[in-house]
Amino acid sequence: MKTLSQADQDRIAQAVAQAEKTTAGEIYCVLAPEVGDDRAVPLIWATSAALLLPALALLAGFRPEMLSRLFGGWSIGHAAAQDVAILSALLTYVGLQAAIFAVVAALVSIPAVRRALIPSGIKKARVRRAALDYFMAKDLHLTRERTGVLIFAALAEHRVEVIADDGVHAAAPSGVWDEVVADLVAGLKRGAIADGFVAAIVRAGAILAAHAPPRPDDRNELPDGLTVLPK
Known part of the structure; x- marks a missing residue:
């Protein structure tokens, strides 16, 4: 896996912090080198x-x-x-x-x-399950107004999952999340992991701002930085 520099990780954290200034939603980013055990x-x-x-x-x-x-x-x-x-x-x-x-x-x-040699359907289901498990494990479903959004990329499987909680998923058209996926995939295909995440975060922030505007008493409920899972 291409190593992300500290400057790249800082860019991603800053993009999340900036996006969350315009919304009550929470954005959480995860990068997994590989989610399956194929031994x-x-x-x-x-x-x-x-x-x-x-x-x-x-x-x-x-x-x-x-x-x-x-x-x-x-x-x-x-x-x-x-x-x-x-x-x-x-x-x-x-x-x-x-x-x-x-x-x-x-x-x-x-x-x-x-x-x-692993069928694409198996890889798709595996990454989806890993993303859902992480969504629950990190309590994205417990944000104040159910407006958590997980941006999850699995490099080995070449799969991206974006999971939006009920509070924003029901309000926003389902197709808009495909645009978030497309932004991240475009960066990953170029080998520009940080650029892909930043673009996806900006897109997700705009969606959240439109459907989950900020509250006067809003607080940051989740860490802003990128979580990189171990191999």
């Missing part, structure tokens, strides 16, 4: 490949004795020695499975390959 993915793919590929080869016409000859075994002429040939072929089959398992596991262990 089992290489094992799943390697096991599947080791079980299926040799079996498919046999279905395509290969036979145990052919496997033995393919990998250097001797032809057996005496009928009584066929059991030895079959045992040799089975050992070759098991060795082939082990080799396939090792190669596929190593390949899928490469982070970019591993993430590419």
Whole structure:
């Protein structure tokens, strides 16, 4: 993950503080390097490949004795020695499975390959769940007038979630939050994480100002800075 400088984090905190001057709402920003634990993915793919590929080869016409000859075994002429040939072929089959398992596991262990093999629907649901969990854990649902907004970016999954609490979500058109997402995504695609967050914060602040104006007794209920989750 690209490291955010202290100056970048200060810019984000200042953008949140500035946006909240015009609204009773609260904006909370989170950056997650990766939200999923995919350590089992290489094992799943390697096991599947080791079980299926040799079996498919046999279905395509290969036979145990052919496997033995393919990998250097001797032809057996005496009928009584066929059991030895079959045992040799089975050992070759098991060795082939082990080799396939090792190669596929190593390949899928490469982070970019591993993430590419995870269906987009699973990644979307995972990031959504992580954002909702964080929304609840940080009490964004307990702000005074239910006007908390979470801006959540998961870098490895290339996903952004913006969650607005009931107090502002019901008042603002749902489509406006897509604009907040688009602003953040545009910055992330350029590798400008801080710029993306600042643009999203400014957009979210304008929405909050229009639908949750400031109160005379308003107070800052949540920290303004960016929370960066551990890897």
